[in-house]
Amino acid sequence: MSAVIAPATSRAARTIYLDYAATTPLAPQVLEAMLPYLRGGESDPLLWANPASAHGPGYRARAAVERARAQVAALIGADATEIIFTSGATESNNLAIKGALEFHGALRGSRRAHLVSSRTEHRCVLDSCRYLETQGVRVTYLKPDALGRIAPAQVFEALTPDTVLVSLMWVNNEIGVVYDIPAIARGLRERGVLFHVDAVQAAGKLPIDLREVPVDLLSLSAHKIYGPKGVGALYVRRKPRARLAPQMHGGGHEQGMRSGTLATHQIVGLGAACALAAQRLGEDAVRLAQLRERLWRRLASALPGLHRNGDPQACAPHLLNVSFEGVEGEALRASLPELALSSGSACSSATAEPSYVLRALGRDDELANASLRFSFGRATSVEEIEFAAQRVIEQVRWLRELSPFGKDG
Amino acid sequence: MPLVEDSNPFAYPAPIWTLFRSTPRAGGFAPGTPGVVTGEAQSNAARSRLRLQLRFERGRVADARFRAYGCPTSIAVGAWLAGWAVGKDVRELAGLSAARLRKELEIPDQRAHCALLGEDALRAVLDRLPEDPSP
Numbered sequence: 001m002s003a004v005i006a007p008a009t010s011r012a013a014r015t016i017y018l019d020y021a022a023t024t025p026l027a028p029q030v031l032e033a034m035l036p037y038l039r040g041g042e043s044d045p046l047l048w049a050n051p052a053s054a055h056g057p058g059y060r061a062r063a064a065v066e067r068a069r070a071q072v073a074a075l076i077g078a079d080a081t082e083i084i085f086t087s088g089a090t091e092s093n094n095l096a097i098k099g100a101l102e103f104h105g106a107l108r109g110s111r112r113a114h115l116v117s118s119r120t121e122h123r124c125v126l127d128s129c130r131y132l133e134t135q136g137v138r139v140t141y142l143k144p145d146a147l148g149r150i151a152p153a154q155v156f157e158a159l160t161p162d163t164v165l166v167s168l169m170w171v172n173n174e175i176g177v178v179y180d181i182p183a184i185a186r187g188l189r190e191r192g193v194l195f196h197v198d199a200v201q202a203a204g205k206l207p208i209d210l211r212e213v214p215v216d217l218l219s220l221s222a223h224k225i226y227g228p229k230g231v232g233a234l235y236v237r238r239k240p241r242a243r244l245a246p247q248m249h250g251g252g253h254e255q256g257m258r259s260g261t262l263a264t265h266q267i268v269g270l271g272a273a274c275a276l277a278a279q280r281l282g283e284d285a286v287r288l289a290q291l292r293e294r295l296w297r298r299l300a301s302a303l304p305g306l307h308r309n310g311d312p313q314a315c316a317p318h319l320l321n322v323s324f325e326g327v328e329g330e331a332l333r334a335s336l337p338e339l340a341l342s343s344g345s346a347c348s349s350a351t352a353e354p355s356y357v358l359r360a361l362g363r364d365d366e367l368a369n370a371s372l373r374f375s376f377g378r379a380t381s382v383e384e385i386e387f388a389a390q391r392v393i394e395q396v397r398w399l400r401e402l403s404p405f406g407k408d409g
Numbered sequence: 410m411p412l413v414e415d416s417n418p419f420a421y422p423a424p425i426w427t428l429f430r431s432t433p434r435a436g437g438f439a440p441g442t443p444g445v446v447t448g449e450a451q452s453n454a455a456r457s458r459l460r461l462q463l464r465f466e467r468g469r470v471a472d473a474r475f476r477a478y479g480c481p482t483s484i485a486v487g488a489w490l491a492g493w494a495v496g497k498d499v500r501e502l503a504g505l506s507a508a509r510l511r512k513e514l515e516i517p518d519q520r521a522h523c524a525l526l527g528e529d530a531l532r533a534v535l536d537r538l539p540e541d542p543s544p
Binding site: 328330331333334335337366402403404405407408409 | 416417418419421429432435436437438439440442449456457458459460462476477478479480481484
């Protein structure tokens with residue numbers, strides 16, 4: 001008789017957080033920078049004032065907003081006047097895509113308009129594209145190859161005389177693949193087509209210098225770089241000027257492109273997070289890539305039947321996505337309660353649908369579903385990677401052993 | 410690193426979570442073990458498969474094993490069935506329904522197919538029973 005013995009599970013298990021691509025904790029210095037704008041500072045008790053107010057405390061709050069604007073600009077090689085604060089990357093992406101198409105007359109039916117994006121973009125980009133389709137815009141969704149790559153030539157071939165905008169992400173949030181944004185940007189500039197880049201997973205992980213890379217619009221989020229949730233930014237190039245129709249109407253804040261009282265504390269938090277990211281960029285990237293490779297080597301040396309999703313030659317340092325043959329996805333996720341990780345973008349339960357990103361790469365539903373996204377951050381230790389690898393190896397072996405497929409008894 | 414209870418973060422019904430995490434009677438009998446009858450069922454929709462092995466002695470189940478590929482609920486169904494079957498005779502085994510499985514394991518509506526998988530696996534064992542299952 002062959003009995004399968006389940007690996008021992010202690011009642012009190014550690015939770016290892018490996019979901020930094022979903023969100024990061026607030027850095028202590030970011031929190032410290034924010035607090036005076038919530039409760040007033042020790043030497044300046046009125047810093048919570050409205051930065052649009054025409055009085056001393058208002059001017060000082062406004063100065064903090066402008067310092068933050070400069071910090072955000074510095075991280076990406078931009079000018080401070082090119083930064084628009086938003087509620088986050090979802091809003092930045094909506095404003096960039098819908099705002100550009102609307103400004104160019106696409107929504108009034110006065111011209112035929114075409115938009116190019118890809119099948120593996122974040123949901124907020126895809127949903128903005130789908131909304132525009134209901135308004136008569138034609139959208140081309142580029143198909144990545146099996147490694148998740150989109151070649152610059154593929155982008156240029158998709159252009160038509162009606163193409164108003166191309167929208168692509170710098171780093172894919174599920175598989176970490178890095179698109180060749182500099183080459184795509186130069187090609188689009190030569191062809192006179194606007195280019196929007198969702199850089200949420202790239203900021204603070206890869207060097208971004210918009211003085212060198214002619215991107216027109218670029219989205220950022222604070223909470224992926226140890227800043228607060230609920231705040232982001234959109235870079236809007238001034239030379240040549242990228243024009244947008246506002247999507248939030250009101251008091252004319254943010255050069256009329258995004259009305260609404262500025263959330264000083266959130267904006268200060270975004271600025272502090274960007275300053276910290278700029279300072280730590282090189283160090284973080286090297287360490288995170290080492291952790292990623294360590295985890296992959298541990299898993300691949302212990303387990304057959306693994307597929308690393310994405311392009312190992314062009315991947316972000318903080319992300320590893322692996323598909324596991326011979327295990328069912330929901331059971332795999334449920335068997336790892338001590339690991340906080342994702343199986344797909346923003347999946348909130350163990351029973352989520354297979355990822356559309358992995359499907360777009362050609363993974364079948366079963367394999368796409370049996371995938372884990374590990375993402376690493378500043379606090380991730382080698383010890384945590386070793387523990388996580390050990391748990392995954394044990395549980396995959398266990399679920400494969402439990403499976404009746406290929407067994408007589 | 411924080412210490413937390415292994416506390417069913419996906420909020421599975423308690424009986425399912427307990428059986429999935431402990432999987433009593435997982436595995437199989439060695440080929441040729443006397444008195445063993447094997448039944449298998451699969452749900453193509455959910456891509457799950459359950460194999461149930463019951464070892465009979467003098468008309469009753471003396472021991473049981475299961476293997477499963479599928480979601481935690483289907484694995485828990487296999488574990489529950491293997492445990493429940495021990496000591497039962499053929500008439501008692503035939504009396505088990507998917508509804509009973511759902512009740513015992515608190516299986517929600519959207520997982521009803523997992524209970525059917527269990528019933529089907531048990532039926533498959535009963536269908537393959539020799540006239541006298543006690544060797």
